[in-house]
Amino acid sequence: MYTEDDLQPISALQHLAFCERQWALIYLEGLWAENRLTVEGRHLHEHVHDAGNEAREDVRVTRGLHVRSFRLGLSGIADVVEFRRCARDDGTALAGLPGRWMPFPVEYKRGRPKRDRCDEVQLCAQALCIEEMLGCSVPEGAMFYGATRRRLAVAFSAGLRAHTEALAARVHELVREGRSPPPVYTKACDNCSLVEQCLPKALGAERRSARIYLSRAIAAMVRERQEGPDA
Numbered sequence: 001m002y003t004e005d006d007l008q009p010i011s012a013l014q015h016l017a018f019c020e021r022q023w024a025l026i027y028l029e030g031l032w033a034e035n036r037l038t039v040e041g042r043h044l045h046e047h048v049h050d051a052g053n054e055a056r057e058d059v060r061v062t063r064g065l066h067v068r069s070f071r072l073g074l075s076g077i078a079d080v081v082e083f084r085r086c087a088r089d090d091g092t093a094l095a096g097l098p099g100r101w102m103p104f105p106v107e108y109k110r111g112r113p114k115r116d117r118c119d120e121v122q123l124c125a126q127a128l129c130i131e132e133m134l135g136c137s138v139p140e141g142a143m144f145y146g147a148t149r150r151r152l153a154v155a156f157s158a159g160l161r162a163h164t165e166a167l168a169a170r171v172h173e174l175v176r177e178g179r180s181p182p183p184v185y186t187k188a189c190d191n192c193s194l195v196e197q198c199l200p201k202a203l204g205a206e207r208r209s210a211r212i213y214l215s216r217a218i219a220a221m222v223r224e225r226q227e228g229p230d231a
Contacts, residue, residue: 002073008175010067010076010125013167016174017118022194023171024180031197058085060094060101067129072168078126080106092134103130105141112147117163119143120154124164127156 008027016023025031054061060083068075083094083101091100107123120143127138142151154160185200192198 001070002172003070006073006172007068007070007075008073008168008171010074010122010129012171013074013125013164014118014122016167016171017116017121018188019192020174020181021183021198021200022192024174025194025197028174028178028180031194059083060097067126067133069125069129069132071132072125072128072165073172074125074129074168076126076129078105078130079108081126081130082106090136092136103127103134103136103138105130105138106144106151107141108144108146110146112145113143113152117160120160121164121167123154124156124160125168128161128164 012023012027015026053063062081062083063079065078065081066075067078082104083091084104086100086102088100091102094101105123105126107119107126109119113119123141123143127141131138138156140153140155142153144151183198183200189195189198189200
């Protein structure tokens with residue numbers, strides 16, 4: 001179990017799943033840079049949080065809900081959590097309301113669904129926090145993408161839960177190490193707002209050159225020893 005001082009942001013898991021160096025630049029070195037994508041994403045979250053809570057017959061909608069897990073050492077804000085009326089043996093109780101209510105987290109993103117599971121990890125972490133806080137199961141949630149204006153259902157499978165928990169453990173491991181991983185250039189770097197601070201092409205090339213130099217120097221030393229001083 002972690003303490004309040006140990007808690008890391010849930011959003012860190014998405015950055016870590018995308019790139020460990022991006023995570024380190026933001027959360028270890030304190031670097032941040034805005035681009036069009038980050039600004040649009042921030043405005044979307046602000047709009048969602050400012051919309052206020054809702055109460056419908058069988059649904060209660062809470063926006064900007066603070067969640068945390070001492071087991072995983074995570075905390076953050078869930079964009080939207082819908083509490084849906086459910087069977088009496090499921091869900092959780094809500095103060096002042098009869099019956100049982102099933103939490104259903106919804107995370108908002110500006111773009112389109114991704115090929116990787118970065119977004120799903122962030123949503124799953126919110127669900128794991130809610131489960132710990134409310135003592136009930138949260139089997140599924142949804143991603144809402146601004147580009148498509150559609151929800152994408154996400155089931156919190158055993159595999160997704162295990163992946164999310166592994167990333168949470170990795171975050172705390174990297175925090176303890178306190179070192180930024182070296183850059184490795186991929187096509188995804190071109191859309192990263194920190195590409196100018198990271199310099200993956202330049203620094204990556206320098207590291208490759210250094211490795212080549214060292215490997216050649218070591219090989220030369222080995223040959224000299226094998227051939228002897230009189231060769």
